[in-house]
Amino acid sequence: MAEQSGVSLSKWVIETVEEAIRPSEELDWKPREDLEEEIEGLKNEVAGLRGGLRQQKIIREKLERELRRYRAEPFLVPKFEGIRRYDKELIELLRSSQSLNGKPKALTDTEILQYLGIDPTEEEAIKAVSAQLANLEAYGIMKSTPKGWRWVE
Secondary structure, three states, X not given: OHHHHOOOHHHHHHHHHHHHHOOXXXXXXXXXXXXXXXXXXXXXXXXXXXXXXXXXXXXXXXXXXXXXXXXXXXXXXXXXXXXXXXXXXXHHHHHHOEOXXXXXXOEOHHHHHHHHOOOOOOHHHHHHHHHHHHHHHHXXXXXXXXXXXXXXX
């Protein structure tokens, strides 16, 4: 019987004795075989969920890239007519970045792109962020420093 269960004789004897002397009111106790089956089922479920999560992540990233491209369009067209909407995340990042002394902290282009989740290969999104920063500087809201972009107090 130990061979059929796939365990050593000593483990089989221990499990059999424990099963025999265990009080019947312990309802949450399950035999080893049932637990192994449950674990295997849970492993399969986790693998399936990971695959689904991976797919959702890919879809989300694709939609985010598409949304960035759509929002970047007004900043990429040279003679755009209409209202340009600035990226709220960009504005909030720049406004909220502070150094230890409480003054506005300069952020490099790399830091800004990382925070916004823009991949270095997304040229249009990078150009749009650069155009937004340049426009904000022209309005006197931002200042370009050797250390990066800084919100003007």
